[in-house]
Amino acid sequence: MMADSSFDVVSKYDMQEVDNAVNQTAKEINQRYDFKGVDASVKLKGETIVMKANSEERCLAVYDVLQTKLVRRGVSLKSLDVGEGEPQQSGKEYRLVGALKEGISQENAKKITKLIRDEGPKSVKTQIQGDEVRVTSKSRDDLQATIALLKGGDFDFAVSFQNYR
Incomplete structure (x- = not known):
């Protein structure tokens, strides 16, 4: 009798990779000419x-650089939930x-x-275990x-697999 094989479907990101992507973004915006004098930071x-700049366009450009760095480091953009931008009280910033989200909600599970x-094979069984x-x-x-x-499914959250045995 052969034992069952299994894997877990999770929604997680590697915090070290996120940190590396943020550091690379900060380094790039400090070096690029189009970010000179706009007080851009991440x-x-x-x-x-948190991404800051002196205009909405520059802030969105910082976000674009961050997205590029996250993708290169293997972090799904679905793990980052960026809200609406907000001008500060002074009006100069x-x-x-962007909030990082992890875990699968009951509804998504x-x-x-x-x-x-x-749509899957009929011999496959699923079981929801927390997130x-x-x-x-x-x-x-x-x-x-x-x-x-x-992997081909269109979900609004990052899907990864672990504990394949």
């Missing part, structure tokens, strides 16, 4: 990334705040299990087909 404060149930979804099957080929299905 900082990581706990689970949020514009700020964007149900979306994943429904997609696997409807992750455990997927099990006797066939590793079915598990790999399920991973391919989930």
Whole structure:
């Protein structure tokens, strides 16, 4: 009798990679000519990334550089939830705040299990465990087909896989 194989569907990011991307962004905006004299900055404060500049356009340009660095470091942009920009009281500074989000909500976990149930291999079983979804099957080929299905899925959150055994 062969034991079941399994993997976990999670929504996580590597904090070290996020930190590296923020540091690279800060370095680039300090060196680039188009950011001279606009007081542009980017900082990581706990689970949020704060981008500042003296105009909305420059702040959005900082955000664009940050997105490029995150993608290069393998961090999904769906892990970053950037709200609306806000001018400060003085009117001389514009700020964007991006919150890093991790974990799969119950509603999103149900979306994943429904997609696997409807379109995935029939031998695959799913189980919601807190903020992750455990997927099990006797066939590793079915598990790999399920991973391919989930990678092709259009979710509004980052999807990654761990504990494949």
